[in-house]
Amino acid sequence: MMGSIIKRDWQDVRNNPGQALMTPVFFVLATLLFPLGLGTDPQLLTLAAPGLLVIAALFSSILPLETLFQADREDGTLDAILSSTGTLTFYTIGKLISHWLFCGLTLVLVAPAMAVTLGLGGYWLDVLYALLPATILLCLIGAFGSAITLGTKQGSILLALLVLPLYIPVMIFCAGAIDMIRAGESNFAPLLLLWAMAALAIPIMPLMIAAVLRFQIKT
């Protein structure tokens, strides 16, 4: 079940890779906006870099959320799965995994390059370490918002308003982790916190998301 979901999404991506690459590309674009907007003072940029990087990640992880469950909802895939298997849990888990692979992991892999352009070259590995748990959390929280707003005709904006506040703690700790390393301190504490949150969310959120989807279909 989970396997076939992931496989289908993977085939879908393979048939037009552009779609899978969009999120990382948008991330790159968003990060490049900051140097353009803040002007060319490299010193200022490097100071702001950790926060900017994470904020760019936030925005770029909001955009793909809207279509996460939409297609399967509209073409009746969710109906068929729920009625013929009785549950949406495995579907949700599979969907979350593939979503993280295409919109989370890709982001993590691009991030070091962006760190270099923002003058964090020396800390690219720490950026990677910090974004790994952060993207997992962003994907889980985002998917929850996407499930809740499924079927509203309002597009991303409502979704963004719901999800952004929930993103804030993740952002603070993730930016903090990078910042502390740059300041020469140990970033053990914030990383630990991020991983703790992730460890908490990973078992719980999929079930909650599945429940929300179920409710969306059944009423």
Add this chain to the structure above:
Amino acid sequence: MMGSIIKRDWQDVRNNPGQALMTPVFFVLATLLFPLGLGTDPQLLTLAAPGLLVIAALFSSILPLETLFQADREDGTLDAILSSTGTLTFYTIGKLISHWLFCGLTLVLVAPAMAVTLGLGGYWLDVLYALLPATILLCLIGAFGSAITLGTKQGSILLALLVLPLYIPVMIFCAGAIDMIRAGESNFAPLLLLWAMAALAIPIMPLMIAAVLRFQIKT
């Protein structure tokens, strides 16, 4: 014609004001992210403020674009208007005006408050002056992107990828205008450029957008 479009959108907004307020609210949220993400070094924040403000405006003006023409496309309003009046130009103009009123002007009006929170308190009027032509341009460019991607199943992300690069010049000059004032120079040049671009776009873009919508319907 234009009048009835604007009136309808206005009634729509009046019936649930939440929708109209979403864009400015998101703008506020996005701006508040920066202090949280960059840490509380006020000096750094004030230096970065102009760019951050404009970037927040950019992101918040992307989100409402997706649904700009979608509803009218899906429920056949565009079909009915085109076939019974023969043109979409007036529809487009009316739609653009109401779009700017709800997603551009509101933003401009909120901006000064945000400027204060980012430590640009002294320059709130200049922020307003700079954002006025900028939002006009953002709305026109964005509407074009929204028309071009109408009917793709990809949601906002493709739209964002198309629109963001075209936003960049606007952002540079808008941020520049605020920056120069803060640096004590005259920001006449960038403001002039913004208004020049707006003056160029206002007559041309609506016609192009109408043409794109027309082709979207007729193929």
Add this chain to the structure above:
Amino acid sequence: MITQFANPLRFQKLSRPLLWISNIGALILSLWGLYLALIGSPPDYLQSETVRIMYIHVPAAWLAMLCYSSMAFAALVFIVWKHTLAGLYIRAIAPVGATFTAICLITGSIWGYPTWGTWWVWDARLTSVLILFFLYLGVVALCDAFENRDKSLTAAAWLCLIGIVNMPIIKFSVDWWNTLHQPSSLSSFSQIAQPAIAGDMLTPLLVMAGAYLCLFATLAIIRLNNEILLRKLENARLRESRA
């Protein structure tokens, strides 16, 4: 002429000999140009050896702009006369142009490190080229964004048309704003008589430009033929799925 090529079948016939010419041209010119650029030309008196990057960088930049301009023209043709070949040309060329732009960006920043002391500065020229790169990506993305293939091509064409405003910005940014990037020294042919750069640097530059041009022609013909073949394959599918 356009109408001669407009028919895909005739294009396939006519393009074969052209393909040979451009192939051989690319081979010879690039070998000759590389020899001149790397061995046959003197180092710059203040940039020393790094100047040799110019012979890769500048033609790439020119081709990037040429590709986009040709795409914009094709877009106009496609929107006005609905010649499928023009639409397919956009599809075929967008990735090529993106590659040339990427080469320009990469070599540029490699060159920038020794000369400007930084990989990247946010001046008008560099930014506008970066925008060009993203425009190419946007066109590629739009080319199969819709279920309906004609829609995809038309949408991509419209984006090409809008993006043309970026061309003069790239070209004249160095003159309008005071950028780190040096102004064009070949902006007019009158200057080729007494160009701003020495003849023994000009020759390899022009030869390399010729090589890039041939390479572009080769890629264009091959990719356009591929697009036509893909269309035929798709049509075969439509034919059988209609049954």
Add this chain to the structure above:
Amino acid sequence: MTLFTGENLASVRNGRIIFETLSFALSGGDILALTGPNGTGKTSLLRMMGGLLDYQDGTMSWDGAPVTDSPPCHWLGAENPLKAKLSLWDNLAFWYGCLHSSCPPDAAHDSTHDKDSAILHAMEAMNIAHLKDTPLRYFSTGQKRRANLARLFLHHRPLWLLDEPATGLDFETKQILIAALEQHTKSGGIAVIATHRPDLWHANQNLDMREQQQSKPEVCLHTSAARTTNV
């Protein structure tokens, strides 16, 4: 005299030729029914008539003159172009504005000139006047459809283009619509109806789209000049 004619029209959608040499000639009072199985191009042809679809070949003319944008028509597609949040009155008022901006009412047909009475008359024609102030989202499927049909009575247009108008209509509403069609054609109007049940509408002309398809489906590379360069 024939009012609305099309000569060997060709339609290519997504590379597939839907129909290639289709012609029709309608004069005042005609009702043309478009029939045929799914996917044979009923909607496509109807959109073409309403100027909502490019045709790759052929010509259409209205009253002798070739059609540039679209003939003076009412378009009634599969969806209802009505806003769920707005009341019935506001929805119709919007459409009244759109229709009258393009061309003024002509004394011959539009008895009432002022807005309110025109809207009221349209609502009564579909007897949904009692729902005047109800937002559309509370309407049932059939009532939505009726509200959509009411648009036909806001402003007189000689040509009605209806795509499966019967969907979602209960029996008596069908009767109302049939009567309205009769009245429309009596006053010299034309109606084209894409339907699965031609008998229902007293159509005096019938165009079976199945016959329009070629025996062997051709597929063409060129989007323009469909018929010349098949591969």
Add this chain to the structure above:
Amino acid sequence: MTLFTGENLASVRNGRIIFETLSFALSGGDILALTGPNGTGKTSLLRMMGGLLDYQDGTMSWDGAPVTDSPPCHWLGAENPLKAKLSLWDNLAFWYGCLHSSCPPDAAHDSTHDKDSAILHAMEAMNIAHLKDTPLRYFSTGQKRRANLARLFLHHRPLWLLDEPATGLDFETKQILIAALEQHTKSGGIAVIATHRPDLWHANQNLDMREQQQSKPEVCLHTSAARTTNV
């Protein structure tokens, strides 16, 4: 013996009572046709049977035991749950995976155990095997519908829930489906069909939703416990 029963079920959708005391009893071999005008609740009841809609009151039981999630059924709604970019084979392979993950094939009905032959058999049942590697976006309306119907043959389920299965089907495909239904019921299966044409499906039971509506449509405040707290 009756296999699938529902007793005085009640459905309330956004405040409006669709039906209130609806009961049905189906035993192996039955075909139940749900008929009635639009908006009377055919789809609602069907969704309820498939566990796709909460019911405010009443009970449903399968084979004696009350239904918790959903009975062992195939759901065939109005849309086709197929991905346009994937080939027919990949689409069916996906559904094979979903169906078999929930419950293994039982030797009684699923003759073939291995995946490939099962998918091939399903495609041949709807004779679209020649489109095996074609992406779905090239399919016509009818072919998409056939591909969707092929899902019914990937894995045996005793209960088929079909919402207007005839839409978009050409004549011979209808015949194929009718034959398949016959075969299904002969082997002790049940089918419930929401349709506007009960005659087509040789239904031996018919449930007219119009009769289920109350004479005066009541509207209730509470969505839960519909029947108790009417206002």
